Amino acid sequence: MTDAPATPPRAPGPAVAPRLIATDLDGTLLHDDKTVSDRTIAALAAAERAGIEVFFVTGRPARWMGPVSDHVHGHGLAICANGAAVVDLHRGGRIVEVNPLERTAALQVVDALRNAAPGTSFAVERTSGIHYEPQYPPLLLDPTACVAPAEKLLAEDFVAPLDGTDGGAPDFPDQPVIKLLAHHPELEPDAFLALARKAAGDLASFTRSSPTALLEISGSGVSKAGTLAHCCAERGITPDEVVAFGDMPNDIEMLTWAGTSYAMANAHPEVLAATTHRTASNNDDGVAIVIEEILQEHGRRP
Numbered sequence: 179m180t181d182a183p184a185t186p187p188r189a190p191g192p193a194v195a196p197r198l199i200a201t202d203l204d205g206t207l208l209h210d211d212k213t214v215s216d217r218t219i220a221a222l223a224a225a226e227r228a229g230i231e232v233f234f235v236t237g238r239p240a241r242w243m244g245p246v247s248d249h250v251h252g253h254g255l256a257i258c259a260n261g262a263a264v265v266d267l268h269r270g271g272r273i274v275e276v277n278p279l280e281r282t283a284a285l286q287v288v289d290a291l292r293n294a295a296p297g298t299s300f301a302v303e304r305t306s307g308i309h310y311e312p313q314y315p316p317l318l319l320d321p322t323a324c325v326a327p328a329e330k331l332l333a334e335d336f337v338a339p340l341d342g343t344d345g346g347a348p349d350f351p352d353q354p355v356i357k358l359l360a361h362h363p364e365l366e367p368d369a370f371l372a373l374a375r376k377a378a379g380d381l382a383s384f385t386r387s388s389p390t391a392l393l394e395i396s397g398s399g400v401s402k403a404g405t406l407a408h409c410c411a412e413r414g415i416t417p418d419e420v421v422a423f424g425d426m427p428n429d430i431e432m433l434t435w436a437g438t439s440y441a442m443a444n445a446h447p448e449v450l451a452a453t454t455h456r457t458a459s460n461n462d463d464g465v466a467i468v469i470e471e472i473l474q475e476h477g478r479r480p
Contacts, residue, residue: 195476196230197419199469200406200432203236203246204387205425206442207465212245221466228473233257233409235402237387237394237428239303239356240271247271259303260385260428261405262356262396273305277405278354279382279397281332287358287378287395288328294377295362295370300328303357315361315390328358358382358395367391371427385428394428403431421472423457423465425449440468 201207208214222232234246234256240263243256247267250256254268264275284302291298301310309324309331324331332355362370370391375384383396410420418437424430425445430452433439441449443459450456457464 194418194437196421196438196472197415198231198233198410198413198421199225200233200235200420200422200436201465202402202424202426202429202432203234203238205444205460206423206429207234207460208245209461214246215463215466217463218466221463221469224473225469230472231413231415233406235261235406235422235429235432237385239263239308240265240273240305241307243267243271255409257402257405257409259356260383260394260396261400261402263305264405264409275405276305276354276356277397277400278356279358279395279400281334281355283381283398284332284355284358284395285329286381287360288332290378290381291360291374294373295365297364298360298362300331300361301359302328302331302355303359304353304355306353308359310359314359315363356396360393360395362391365391368427387426387428401431402429403435406432407435421468423468425460440464 207218225232231253232250234250236256236258237260238258240258243258243265250267254266256265256267258265262277262279263273266272266274288300299311299313301308301314307323308320309326311328312325330336360374365373367386367388367390371384371386371393374393378384382398383400385394386392387394410416417435420436420438422432422436422439423442424433424439425442427446427448430449433441433449433453438455439453440455440457441453442457442464443462457468
């Protein structure tokens with residue numbers, strides 16, 4: 179008779195009772211079809227009932243928060259665009275705080291990447307929506323967007339059309355840049371990120387969350403971690419009272435800042451290396467599994 183293989187020990191959860199859960203969305207909380215499972219919805223609601231705040235911390239812009247807007251309770255806030263915007267989901271996705279990428283720095287980044295990686299095309303994410311170059315790949319294009327060279331989209335006199343989908347524009351009438359996107363049709367994604375950081379890392383913050391060679395570029399020092407830390411400080415919450423979840427390089431700073439962090443089973447190798455805890459994949463409700471365990475371990479029943 180052969181002994182059954184031993185079950186690997188589960189890493190211990192947070193030693194301190196958590197006060198805030200910070201979770202990425204795509205590849206983390208959401209299934210691959212971009213839905214939130216019933217189990218996850220129940221776990222999020224149970225955490226809020228137990229007095230644990232839940233923050234969605236994502237690279238998505240405010241206008242893409244529809245799938246989860248009903249599942250933030252209490253405060254109603256989410257951190258979008260990799261920390262460049264704080265959004266009130268209880269007010270239709272209105273941007274209440276912005277950490278912009280300065281126009282002059284964005285133009286310098288465009289010039290540096292055109293030289294370092296010929297063939298790069300750009301999109302400009304403003305508080306009012308996205309605008310892009312003619313060569314930019316047709317991913318999720320906005321029919322109200324302006325299509326023009328990046329230099330024109332970043333010009334001082336550029337005025338974007340208001341499409342009414344992003345409630346943030348009235349609060350920020352100058353429509354600041356919250357993210358620059360750079361796509362390369364041939365480079366390997368991690369190689370493109372390394373090349374861009376070498377060429378222009380002193381001008382802005384570079385990261386990625388797409389499986390393709392698509393970089394997300396924010397103002398210097400702007401990250402999920404920085405904006406999350408600010409929101410936590412406002413609430414008197416310390417890093418050791420935060421549990422964070424993520425799967426891609428744009429989550430790494432947040433995961434290393436939080437007192438307890440979990441990499442999804444489907445996470446990028448750098449995320450796996452940056453965290454000490456693991457959970458199931460996004461499609462297997464890995465975030466919900468950990469929330470349920472936290473509520474049991476700390477005497478908070480769903």
